[in-house]
Structure formats: structure tokens, C-alpha cells
Amino acid sequence: MSGSETAPGAVAEIEGLTVSVGGRRILDGVSLRVRPGRVTALVGPSGSGKTTTGRALLGEFPAGALVSGTVRVGGERVGHVPSGPVPVGPAPVRGGPARGTAARGAPVGHVPQDPAAVLNPVRRVGALLHDIALGQVRGLPRRARRQAARARVLEAMAAAQLPDGAALVGRFPHQLSGGQQQRIVLAQALLLGARVVVADEPTTGQDALTRRRVVEELAAVAARGIGVVLLSHDLAAVRALADEVLVLRDGRVVERGPAQRVLRSPATSGTRELPPVKLALTRDTAFGAPRPDVVLRVRDLHARHPDGSEVLHVPDLALRGGECLAVLGRSGSGKTTLARCLAGLHRTYDGQVLLGPVVLPRSLRDRDRRQLAAVQYVFQDARASFDERRPLRDQVARTAVRLRGVPARDARAEASAMLGALGLSTVSADRCPGGLSGGELQRAALARALLARPRVLVCDEVTAGLDTDTRRDTLDLLDGLLRTRGDMSLVLVTHDLVAARFASRVAVLDAGEVVEQGSSAEVLTAPRHPLTAALVAASKAVPVPDAIPGPAGSSCRASEAGSA
Incomplete structure (x- = not known):
């Protein structure tokens, strides 16, 4: 297969992708194929490489990374770095459209775990959607063009589970919940005509009713012939949606195959260690002991x-x-x-x-x-x-210095102990935020707050x-x-x-x-x-959509889902 060809039937493909940052491999020989109308799910613990794999489809890699392997979208190679590190540049500028790669009319829409990162904090959320829609109705007279663009915006918002779009278009990102921000970004991807959608933890931070709608919407997205790459810890949603599952651990694919086989009869110990779909926390008592004060x-x-x-x-x-x-x-x-x-x-x-x-x-x-x-x-x-340019440990320690007057050396020791208690290694603590997963950064944010002794x-x-x-x-x-x-x-x-x-x-x-x-x-x-x-x-359950036919020979898999 030539470097400019995608595998037959695939709209996007990753082949032998290896990514190293600071001497540590965060991806090691990862390969996957995204087919139209199919849902490919990447599962695994926090920091296993799911987000790095998904962002590779956009040609985006951590600053300073050494990258080998190929990424193809719509037949064109993207994000290939034959030698040398990815340049270390300034933090990404917020406010552009949902990030994507346009390759022969096959853009990749990205719905990130942190949707605020792609929304302009000083621009109303409807403005960008309207700009995208205006570009799609250029042939109409001015007044009709604006009306048609508004109709497209509201249609895309409804498709992204925002039926009250008319009330939301005039708001700024900070006036929306995290779930609403996430769905605004999905609406951007749909407006852009994405043929691949990378959804990073799309059910994270969603209530149970909205989580059900997200499952239904992603099934409908696949039914339109769009390839969906689902990065998730929500195994109930994965089981409901996915055609194929790849299990990542320490940057490697330890198992892959049809969703039902992988989740019901895992072949490797790495997959068998995944939690069951039914969330079972081994706790039997309530938090703390409240006092009357x-x-x-x-x-x-x-x-x-x-x-x-x-x-x-x-x-x-x-x-x-x-x-x-x-x-x-x-x-x-x-x-x-x-x-x-x-x-x-x-x-x-x-x-x-x-x-x-x-x-x-x-x-x-x-x-x-x-x-x-x-x-x-x-x-x-x-x-x-977090400040993208400063090591995580220093930012966590700063809380103890600024709010409690703790000497810098002691504050760093406290930060290390708290980060360790939350499962972050010394190596991770010394990285800048761009080198950590969303789940790792959540734990670091908790450690930072706890150092204030609130x-x-x-x-x-x-x-x-x-x-x-x-x-x-x-x-x-x-x-x-x-x-x-x-x-x-x-x-x-x-x-x-x-x-x-x-x-x-x-x-x-x-x-x-x-x-x-x-x-x-x-x-x-x-x-x-x-x-x-x-x-x-x-x-109690993520409802499963009926099998929804996609393009010829494909379907969005329907299956029973356990407790969410």
C-alpha cells in the first residue's frame, strides 16, 4: 500500500504509530482503521494513550514528541513526523472551529474531553456556528442566506442534543455547563461535514438522561455514514455503541476485536482487569460523620x-x-x-x-x-x-506557598505526597500539563486544592x-x-x-x-x-438504540447495556 492510500473501506487509518515524550513511550506501535458508519472504541485506564491516539487523527501530538508511523485520512497522510521532535510552541489558541483535518473532503471533527479549549471565551457560542453555516449557503441572497444559516445552526444544535439552541446561541462558553459546551463542539463538527468524529469521553460529566441521549446521538452519527472513534471509560456506552474495541494499556494495544467478544470474553489479562460494565465501587458506608455545626x-x-x-x-x-x-x-x-x-x-x-x-x-x-x-x-x-508551560508539581505546590505560607521546598514535598496518594507518579508530576491525560489532570487539580487545607x-x-x-x-x-x-x-x-x-x-x-x-x-x-x-x-442502564443501518454492509451495533 502506498503512503497516500487508505486501506480499502476505511475513511481513516493509523499504522504503527509510536510517540515518545521525554524518553517515555506514550504510544507504542498503535494501529487502527476507521470505517464509515462504524464505531471504533478505545478503552483502557487513565494515561493508557487513548487521547493521544485520537488526536493523532487530527495530526496533533504533544510538544517535543518524537513520532514515527503514519496517519491517513481520506487517502492523505497527516501528522507524519519522519524525524526530529514536534516543535515546542505556544499554547494552542482558543476559539477556532472544532479542530479537524480536511483531507480530500474528509474532515475529522474532534469533541475533546475539555470542550472549553476550543471555544472562544469572549465570543458567543452561536457566532462561530453561524460563520460556518454562512459559508455553506453562499449562493443565496443576503437575507435568505442569514435565515438559512440560522436554520442550519439550530438543526445542528438539535442533532447534538441541544433542542433549546435558540436560547443558547447568545451565551458565552462560561455561561454553559460542561455538557452543553461538549455538545456545542459536536454541533460544530456536524456543521463542518465531518466524515470522522473523534469523541473523547463524550458521556463524561453528563447526567444519566443526557448520557442516554449522547449514546443515541452517536449511534445516529454513525448511521449517517460517519466513522466514530470513541475514547471512553464508560463501558456501558462502549458496549451499546461500539462495533470494534481496542484495549490500550501503557500505550500498547493489548487486545482488539468485535465489541461483544472483547467485553464479554476477553482473551488477555490486561482486558480481564477492566472493570465490569456494572460499576461496582467496593464501599459500604457513607462519607464521613456530619456534625450539627x-x-x-x-x-x-x-x-x-x-x-x-x-x-x-x-x-x-x-x-x-x-x-x-x-x-x-x-x-x-x-x-x-x-x-x-x-x-x-x-x-x-x-x-x-x-x-x-x-x-x-x-x-x-x-x-x-x-x-x-x-x-x-x-x-x-x-x-x-493549569499553565501549560510549567511543571505540574510546581503548580500544585504553589497553593501551599501562596495560601499557607509554606516554604517552597516543603511545599514541593507536600505536593509530591498528595499527587502520589492520588496515583500520579513522580515522572508524571514533573511533566507539563500537555503530557498528561485528562484524568491525570483532574487528580492533579484535586491535589492542588487539598494543599490549601480547605x-x-x-x-x-x-x-x-x-x-x-x-x-x-x-x-x-x-x-x-x-x-x-x-x-x-x-x-x-x-x-x-x-x-x-x-x-x-x-x-x-x-x-x-x-x-x-x-x-x-x-x-x-x-x-x-x-x-x-x-x-x-x-x-440503572444506558438504553441501547436498535440496530441502525448505515452504509451498505455496516451497522451501529446494538446490545444490552449494564448499569451506567
Whole structure:
């Protein structure tokens, strides 16, 4: 086969790809073929090389990487580096379209795990979509062209599970939840006419109802003849969607084959170590032991977008000492806005947030060092919260230096110990963020917040994007901290109902309102509100779409799915 030919029937192909960074191989001889209308899933633990493989289809590699092998899209070689390292340049500029490679009309759409990285923070989300759509209706008169472009934008947003697109196009990325941002990027890929879509953890950070819709939408994307490369820890979604599964471990493909065979009858020990589709966390007790004292309280909070529209109303919500409060709800229900109000990151609100008896300033800039340390926030978009040019350990240690006055050497030792407790090696800690996976960066963000020794730790989807073992270890660590440190409480913003079951209490948000709250056992076992009941029911299984015919000879595989 010549260097400019793709394998028959494949729209994209990776062959013998090896990627090394700093003397460590992060991919070792990886090969895969993407066929139209088929779903190829890459599974494996955090840091196994899934994201690096997916980004290779866009011709993107970590700065300073040594790369060998070939990547072909639509018959053309892309991203091939015959010799020498990938140049180390500035951080990627945000705000372009969904990144993709246009090769003979076969663009590759990319839906990243950190969607904010490809959305311009100072541009309304509808503006870029509208620009793309305008380019597709050039032959029409000006007024008709704008109307046709708007119709295409709304159609793409609906196809990406954003049926309320008309209300969202005027918002900025920070005014959307992580799940909404992710679906905006998918809408970009669909507007661009992608023939391959690389979806990196598309069900991460999604509520159970939206996760079901994402499964259905990706099945429909494949049914249009688009090749889908699914990178995921969500084995229920993989089992529902995938035609072929590749299992990666330490940068190598340890097993590949039809999805049902690989997941039901794995041939290698590396695959047999994958968690079952049903998520089984080996915990049998709730987090911590709450005390009667109130550490944090929200009173009559009305949060608004800059345009004045109200996004959240919380009449009263209290967090007790040593307690874990889980905040549940659908994507866009106001969970992240509540978390950002607590942390001083969303200041356009009326009402009060109190730390003990003291009213906290609305803005982070107006809080003193003690208040900053007392309420720490772990971002859902971990990558965007780190400086791409500085080693991870230094950034984590900086928290102890700045907020607690710890000497730099001692702070680095504390950072190493905390990163190690969260499963990050010394080698990983010495890398810049670009050399780590999304799951590794989430754990680093948690370590950074913990070094402030906060009284209140606000975690926004801290278990999202982690494999089951790491998720369990993270929950165990948080539980241990609540039990051993009597001065810390936890607000767990999550879509993970398995994690929420170990919280002391649960508050459920819907359309910016608290619709139900109580003990986790009461709320999740006998929910009173219809939304809570729907979330609990949807979390028990990822519904599987019927077999959807794609191009001749292909189909989107349908199978039973276990618990999500």
C-alpha cells in the first residue's frame, strides 16, 4: 500500500504509530482503521494513550514528541513526523472551529474531553456556528442566506442534543455547563461535514438522561455514514455503541476485536482487569460523620447571567461540618453556577454565601488569603485551570506557598505526597500539563486544592473521566480526609449517582431551582420529584438504540447495556 492510500473501506487509518515524550513511550506501535458508519472504541485506564491516539487523527501530538508511523485520512497522510521532535510552541489558541483535518473532503471533527479549549471565551457560542453555516449557503441572497444559516445552526444544535439552541446561541462558553459546551463542539463538527468524529469521553460529566441521549446521538452519527472513534471509560456506552474495541494499556494495544467478544470474553489479562460494565465501587458506608455545626450556608441566592437573566435560585442550603453534600441535576440545571458562587467565581448574584457567621465577598478578588484557602474549587475542566508551560508539581505546590505560607521546598514535598496518594507518579508530576491525560489532570487539580487545607472543598465532577479503580481511589481519599480532618466538608457536584450514594445528603437542581433535598438514602431510594426519579431510573442502564443501518454492509451495533 502506498503512503497516500487508505486501506480499502476505511475513511481513516493509523499504522504503527509510536510517540515518545521525554524518553517515555506514550504510544507504542498503535494501529487502527476507521470505517464509515462504524464505531471504533478505545478503552483502557487513565494515561493508557487513548487521547493521544485520537488526536493523532487530527495530526496533533504533544510538544517535543518524537513520532514515527503514519496517519491517513481520506487517502492523505497527516501528522507524519519522519524525524526530529514536534516543535515546542505556544499554547494552542482558543476559539477556532472544532479542530479537524480536511483531507480530500474528509474532515475529522474532534469533541475533546475539555470542550472549553476550543471555544472562544469572549465570543458567543452561536457566532462561530453561524460563520460556518454562512459559508455553506453562499449562493443565496443576503437575507435568505442569514435565515438559512440560522436554520442550519439550530438543526445542528438539535442533532447534538441541544433542542433549546435558540436560547443558547447568545451565551458565552462560561455561561454553559460542561455538557452543553461538549455538545456545542459536536454541533460544530456536524456543521463542518465531518466524515470522522473523534469523541473523547463524550458521556463524561453528563447526567444519566443526557448520557442516554449522547449514546443515541452517536449511534445516529454513525448511521449517517460517519466513522466514530470513541475514547471512553464508560463501558456501558462502549458496549451499546461500539462495533470494534481496542484495549490500550501503557500505550500498547493489548487486545482488539468485535465489541461483544472483547467485553464479554476477553482473551488477555490486561482486558480481564477492566472493570465490569456494572460499576461496582467496593464501599459500604457513607462519607464521613456530619456534625450539627453549619460551616457554609446559602441564603436567598439569585444568580444571574450578565444579561440579567436568572439562572439559579436557592432559598436556603446548608453544609454541616464533616459532611458531604452531593448536588445533582441535569446538564445546565445550575449546579456549576452554584459551585462557582460558593468559590467566588460567579459574582453576579443577590443573596448571601456565609462561611460560618461571616458573609463571603462575591468576587474571588475581594476575598482575603484565609477565605481563599477556606473554600477551594476543583474545576470540571481541569486542563484549562493549569499553565501549560510549567511543571505540574510546581503548580500544585504553589497553593501551599501562596495560601499557607509554606516554604517552597516543603511545599514541593507536600505536593509530591498528595499527587502520589492520588496515583500520579513522580515522572508524571514533573511533566507539563500537555503530557498528561485528562484524568491525570483532574487528580492533579484535586491535589492542588487539598494543599490549601480547605474547610470547604467544592468538587465539580471530580470523578468524571476516571476509570473505575481511580474513581474508587479518589472517593476513598475524600472519605478518609473527611473522617480524619474534622475541619473539612465537601460539596460534590456530580452526575455520578453511584458516587452520590455515599454522600451524607443530596440536593437536586432542575432549571435553576432546588426541587428536592434530604439524606442520600431517602432521595435516591425513594425520590419524590419526577426529575430525581427519572435520573435514578436512567442511571440503572444506558438504553441501547436498535440496530441502525448505515452504509451498505455496516451497522451501529446494538446490545444490552449494564448499569451506567
